[in-house]
Structures are given as C-alpha cells and as structure tokens.
Amino acid sequence: QESESENKLDGETASDSESKSEFGGSPPVPTSDDTPEVLNRALSNLSSRWKNWWVRGILTLAMITFFFIIIYLGPMVLMTIVMCVQIKCFHEIITIGYNVYHSYDLPWFRTLSWYFLLCVNYFFYGETVTDYFFTLVQREEPLRILSKYHRFISFALYLTGFCMFVLSLVKKHYRLQFYMFGWTHVTLLIVVTQSHLIIHNLFEGMIWFIVPISCVICNDIMAYMFGFFFGRTPLIKLSPKKTWEGFIGGFFATVLFGLLLSYVMSGYRCFTCPVEFNNDTNSFTVDCEPSELFQLQEYNIPLVLQSVVGWKTVRMYPFQIHSIALSTFASLIGPFGGFFASGFKRAFKIKDFANTIPGHGGIMDRFDCQYLMATFVNVYIASFIRGPNPSKLIQQFLTLRPDQQLHIFNTLKAHLVDKGMLGTLEDA
Amino acid sequence: EVDLDERLVELDLRNDSDIPDIPPATDSTPEILKRALSGLSARWKNWWIRGILTLAMISGFFLIIYLGSFMLMLLVLSIQVKCYHEIITIGYRVYHSYDLPWFRSLSWYFLLCVNYFFYGETVADYFATFVQRREQLQFLIRYHRFISFALYLTGFCIFVLSLVKKHYRLQFYMFAWTHVTLLITVTQSHLVIQNLFEGMIWFLVPISSVICNDITAYIFGFFFGRTPLIKLSPKKTWEGFIGGFFSTVLFGFIFSYFLAQYQYFVCPVEYNSETNRFVTECEPSELFQMKKYFVPPLLQAVLGWETVNMYPFQMHSIALSTFASLIGPFGGFFASGFKRAFKIKDFADTIPGHGGIMDRFDCQYLMATFVHVYITSFIRGPNPSKLLKQLLILQPEQQLSVYKALKSHLIGKGVL
Numbered sequence: 001q002e003s004e005s006e007n008k009l010d011g012e013t014a015s016d017s018e019s020k021s022e023f024g025g026s027p028p029v030p031t032s033d034d035t036p037e038v039l040n041r042a043l044s045n046l047s048s049r050w051k052n053w054w055v056r057g058i059l060t061l062a063m064i065t066f067f068f069i070i071i072y073l074g075p076m077v078l079m080t081i082v083m084c085v086q087i088k089c090f091h092e093i094i095t096i097g098y099n100v101y102h103s104y105d106l107p108w109f110r111t112l113s114w115y116f117l118l119c120v121n122y123f124f125y126g127e128t129v130t131d132y133f134f135t136l137v138q139r140e141e142p143l144r145i146l147s148k149y150h151r152f153i154s155f156a157l158y159l160t161g162f163c164m165f166v167l168s169l170v171k172k173h174y175r176l177q178f179y180m181f182g183w184t185h186v187t188l189l190i191v192v193t194q195s196h197l198i199i200h201n202l203f204e205g206m207i208w209f210i211v212p213i214s215c216v217i218c219n220d221i222m223a224y225m226f227g228f229f230f231g232r233t234p235l236i237k238l239s240p241k242k243t244w245e246g247f248i249g250g251f252f253a254t255v256l257f258g259l260l261l262s263y264v265m266s267g268y269r270c271f272t273c274p275v276e277f278n279n280d281t282n283s284f285t286v287d288c289e290p291s292e293l294f295q296l297q298e299y300n301i302p303l304v305l306q307s308v309v310g311w312k313t314v315r316m317y318p319f320q321i322h323s324i325a326l327s328t329f330a331s332l333i334g335p336f337g338g339f340f341a342s343g344f345k346r347a348f349k350i351k352d353f354a355n356t357i358p359g360h361g362g363i364m365d366r367f368d369c370q371y372l373m374a375t376f377v378n379v380y381i382a383s384f385i386r387g388p389n390p391s392k393l394i395q396q397f398l399t400l401r402p403d404q405q406l407h408i409f410n411t412l413k414a415h416l417v418d419k420g421m422l423g424t425l426e427d428a
Numbered sequence: 429e430v431d432l433d434e435r436l437v438e439l440d441l442r443n444d445s446d447i448p449d450i451p452p453a454t455d456s457t458p459e460i461l462k463r464a465l466s467g468l469s470a471r472w473k474n475w476w477i478r479g480i481l482t483l484a485m486i487s488g489f490f491l492i493i494y495l496g497s498f499m500l501m502l503l504v505l506s507i508q509v510k511c512y513h514e515i516i517t518i519g520y521r522v523y524h525s526y527d528l529p530w531f532r533s534l535s536w537y538f539l540l541c542v543n544y545f546f547y548g549e550t551v552a553d554y555f556a557t558f559v560q561r562r563e564q565l566q567f568l569i570r571y572h573r574f575i576s577f578a579l580y581l582t583g584f585c586i587f588v589l590s591l592v593k594k595h596y597r598l599q600f601y602m603f604a605w606t607h608v609t610l611l612i613t614v615t616q617s618h619l620v621i622q623n624l625f626e627g628m629i630w631f632l633v634p635i636s637s638v639i640c641n642d643i644t645a646y647i648f649g650f651f652f653g654r655t656p657l658i659k660l661s662p663k664k665t666w667e668g669f670i671g672g673f674f675s676t677v678l679f680g681f682i683f684s685y686f687l688a689q690y691q692y693f694v695c696p697v698e699y700n701s702e703t704n705r706f707v708t709e710c711e712p713s714e715l716f717q718m719k720k721y722f723v724p725p726l727l728q729a730v731l732g733w734e735t736v737n738m739y740p741f742q743m744h745s746i747a748l749s750t751f752a753s754l755i756g757p758f759g760g761f762f763a764s765g766f767k768r769a770f771k772i773k774d775f776a777d778t779i780p781g782h783g784g785i786m787d788r789f790d791c792q793y794l795m796a797t798f799v800h801v802y803i804t805s806f807i808r809g810p811n812p813s814k815l816l817k818q819l820l821i822l823q824p825e826q827q828l829s830v831y832k833a834l835k836s837h838l839i840g841k842g843v844l
Contacts, residue, residue, distance in 0.1 A: 174766075
C-alpha cells in the first residue's frame, strides 16, 4: 500500500498515506478504477508506476485535443461546454456534501439544490443574453416581457425555492438541512458566478478565454516538470509535493508561453473580435476591425535587455503586454485556488472530487486553479480594457425623464467644453 | 493536541438531539428597569419590559427619521455590523472556534472588503460631483472593482495560508459561515440604502409594514388564535396570520397616504455639492400626485362613494404590504429554524426582552430585496447619476458622438 502511494504523481491531492490514515470512522468515498478496458489491456505489461504516467499522459492529450476541437466549433459550442462543466462541478461538490453529512435521503433536498441551480442560471443567462441578443429579444413578444421583468421573475423563482426550503424543515434534521442549504449557496456562489464570468470573457473575444485558461494549464504542467527535475524546497504544508523551484520555474515558463501564444493568436480575427449575434443571419459572427490592442506596434526595448537580446526595437501586439499580467496572475495567485481545493479535500477527507477522468479525478480537480482566474480576467477587462458601451448608454438615456435627460446633456456639454472638444458654449 | 476535525466528523453525522446545547445567554436587562418592576409577577414583568423597549425603539426610529437620510444611512450601517457580529459569534460558539488563528481578524476584514465594494458602487454615484473635484478619489472610483477584488484576494490568500492541520474542516466551516452571513446581511443592508435614496417613503413604508404585521399578527393571535400555522413556530396561528395580513394592508394604505404628501419623504435623496448636504427637494413624480380613481361597483355599495382621490403610490403600497404579510414571515420561520438547528434561544442579548438585533430584523430580511427588485422592475428606470458617471469615462471621441446623438434627440423632442 505504501509503495502505491508514492506512485501518485498528482501534486494537488493529499498524499495517499495521510488521507488513508485519517479516514478513521467515516467510510471513504468509493474510488473505483474508471480507466477504460482498452487502455488497461494495452498497458498491462508495464509496471504500475509507468502505467499511471501513461494513463495520465493519454488523458491529458485527449483533453487538450478536445479543447482544440471545441474552439474550432465556435462560441456557441464553447458556451454549451462551459455550461456542462459548470453543472458537473456543481453536482460533484453537492455530492460531496451529501457524503459528508449522509444526507442523501433528506426530504426535498436533492430537488431543491437543482432548483436553485436552475434559478441562478436563469438569472445570469437572462442578464447576459438580453445584452447580446437585444434586437432578437425586442422582436419576440414573450421574450420582451420576460426580459423587461427579468429581475422580478428571477427573484420570484428564488423566493419559491426559499419558501419550499422553510416548509421542508423537519424536526431533528434542522442542522443538517441548514448545512446543506449553506453548502448549496456557497457552491452556487463559487461555481455558477465563475462560469458566467468565463462566458462574459468569451464574448469579449475568444483570446480572452483561451489565453487565461491555457496559462493556468501551462503553469500546472510547467510547475510540475520543474518540480520533478529541480524540486527541493517545499512550498506549502498543504500540498507537500509543490516546491519553490517548481513555482518559480513555472512562473517564468508561463509568462513566456503567454507571450508566444498571444502573439500567434492576435493575428487572427476569429480570436480577437468580440462575439456578436447577427440578426439577419441568426448566427454568431466574429468579424470586426481589430482594436488597437491587436495591431502590431513598435516598442523600444529597455537598455537592460538590449544587450541580451541584441535588438533595439521589437514589434509586438499591445495585447502581449496584457498577457504578461494574465500569466503572472495565473502563476502567482492561481495556485492559491489549488491550495484552497487541497485544503477542502483534506478537511472533508476525500482524495478527489470525483472519478470522472481516469488518472485525474473529477472535473473540479482540473478546474480548481481556474477558479480565481476567470474573475480576475473579467475584473481586468472591465477596469483596464473595455469602457462602457456607448450605444447601450444612449439606450438607457432614452428611457429617462426629460428633466433628467436635460441635466445629463448639460453636464456632458460642460465637460466637453472644459476639455476643449467643443468650441464655445455658443457653438455647441 | 485535540484533533478538532475528527470531533467534527462525528458531530456532523449526529442527529440534532445529540448535539449539546449552547449555554444560555445572560440576562442583560438594565438594573433600573428591574427595580421599577420588582413588584410585578414574572409574566407581567416580561410584558412591561417588552412594551417599554418597543416604545423606545419606535421613538428612536422617529428621531433618526427626523435627523435625515445621512443619519439613517449610518443607522443602517451600524445595524448591519451588529447583525453580522451576532451571527459570526453564534458560529464561534457552535464550533468552539473562538481561538482559531486569524479567524476573527479575517471575518472583520471580509466584512470591510465587501462593504467597501458596495459603498463604492452605490454611494459614489450619488457623490459624483463631489468626487469629480478630487484627483485621488477619481483614481479610486475608476479602478474601484479592481481594488476591491485585490483586497478580497488578499483575504482569500491569507485564509489559505492560515490553514492549520487538524483544523481544516473547522476553518472551512467558518469561511463558509462568514460568506453566507455576508451574503445575507451586507447585501440586504445595501439594498435598504438604495431604497432609501430612492425616497424615504420606500424605506419607511416597507419596514413599518413588517413591524405592523409582527404586532398585529401577535395581537390577533392572542385574542382569536386557535389553528396552529407551522410546526416551526408553534405560537403562530392562522387567525393571526390572516388578521395581520388585512390590518397591514390597511395600515400601509393609510400610512402611505400621510407620507405621500411631504416632499421630505417622497423625493429622491440628492447630494448638493454647494451646501455639502443631502437635500430632498423636487417636483413630486406622478406616483405622488393625487388622482381620481373609480371605485369598483362592489365597493361602491359598501363605501357609498363613486370616486376616490388617492395617490398611485397607495396601490404600490398594497403590493408591499401583501409581501410583508405573506412572504415576510418566511424570513422569521427561517430564523426560527436556524435557532432550533443550532439550539439557541435568541441571536444575542442586545435588547432586553427582545433578544438580539437579528431577532428584530429577521422578517425584514426578504423585504429589502423585494422592494429593490420591485422598484427596478416597475417604478424607476436606470439611475441618472450612474449613467452620467459612465458617460464621463468614455473616450473623448465617443463622448462627442454621444453628445451629438443626445442633442438631436432632445431637439427632436422639443426640449432644447
């Protein structure tokens, strides 16, 4: 049993020996071997250590290939995939809750959890979809009403679930029911909001979706490799297999990878243009005049690097500078998402979130580092890249009262005169 | 060293009845009241204490209203902090986690972060002209989301670094407890403040309706109560529920009629940058202008009038009172269930005879969100100051094109 534990090469999960000794009274979550038979047979000759390596390697390649395929298929498919991943993650975390509290038979609770997931998704999708599909929504009468009173309808749906929860409270089970209620809400907060931020990023331009996710994956792999070859100083007690050498090596490798990937992707419109819904063809289009971020510019290399690199200037996309910020976050703060998940698994004495992917664990195990990345990218875009949408502002303006409209108009006029954009008050 | 996580693993699987009770809280009734009422029997003494404190709270409420919106905002903030403190303290007592490293500091830090975020989003809009003048504030406003997120992340990373072996489960519980509490108390309180800025009437009528429903349901239950309403709260009765509903609707109707006449209550709160004060002066919107309504034939026979002069707002008040009477109590049942789940009698002992601040505000919990959603869905359009703020962030060329579009629209409408 001990030698088996050393073969586990996944640095993110608690070490086998520790978790097995801590199982104590609570029954461990069953860990059946999900590896497909064909792989089992092909690798039956190798020792278990190399077999594990091969299984992980093959599945990694399979996941990356799958990633490329869905990118090729376009934004709609990507959105659907994000939705499926979100549902699976939610399911995994809720199932852990049931196992922790042995509450699988609690009255109503499975139904209520899924109902709340539906409500929150309806709310978020309604808010996003209304913005992007504005003209489509305005045309169809039922959609228009749903969109106009969207918040009220979402709130009413949520309230129904809340009242059902209160009515379902059963004597002697109160504590458990409140725990599951809290567990559901925290899970929704983590899983559903992140997935919607990812979709917002996606609609900004596929590059804002692909580069962050790839940086996190690259950091995972690079930190592991650097740790494997050079690792000596442990990083944090939570994950004993992480090392400082892996951390720092992974950081530099990821920044470099981000720069290169951004360079390649910035050349293609299908990655850099915001996703728009074309009302005439009723499909998504990614076609536009690339913004300044994606136009090559000449940069002067700082003197320090000139001697190293040998060039005086370099042609780069401004987006590559932003990619440095994204990769830095992915390497320095992203791992905290992984540590959080490790701590969670140790707290609830589980080895993996689930057994969906052979050799890797559950979907959550793959996505724990992505957790913070999506929020960061979204906040980054909102703060430094995109400003508010002028046409949307004009739409909102038209719904105001005349006196409010006049007030805003006059303030804007004074502001523009101040800036010298308008000649004089009389000319305007 | 005690392995707290092991203990929790066993506790989590146990039935409610097996969980030990939290030691009862001490009696914090002031001495002076105790001496004044020492002659009466325990039952009447309790009645008197509750009564006096009720009157004290209501008077305090009127005083704050008189002092204005800014004081009200401060009051809401203090209540939010106190509610948060009460719920977190319960968490500590449930899990005996008072000595957990860092945790007390982290809880308060998260409260600060979330408040900073919300105040920056809402309040900054109202102080737009004040902010425009100062350079440092402009920077804070422009990158507000990024700064708030960075602050939150710092707390998150500190939490991860503070995880201690054998305490993992406990720490995760407290982390989740903190976040759910923030979700409940802080978001509600900010919605209350947004309602307040819409016009004091949107703050006063809902809160008073909930309080009225509390009191009238109790009184109807006391005199006519026979059929129990829900197992969670055995003292509630259907008679009280229905009687409370009708009284609250009537109360809301009459109260709105009085408040709708005064600009002080009806106008949105605005910040006057010249006088550096909040002002509530405006042309009352249509909601607060008397209209003639035709009484439906059914009621004509009862009332004897053919038409009646009412404010449109009174119609909305019916919706608000209905929610306060029918759904508001679910907030109270939720709090009762919570108290039973964790075997506590009251949230705290802040108010003698009544319990903690949370005990008074549990029914208000859902009301604030409902009023906010109601206003955004049925009453008001987008917020003008927020729109202005976004216009000023645009690039100069975009501003110019927007300016031209607005100008042609206003000329077309004949406003310019």
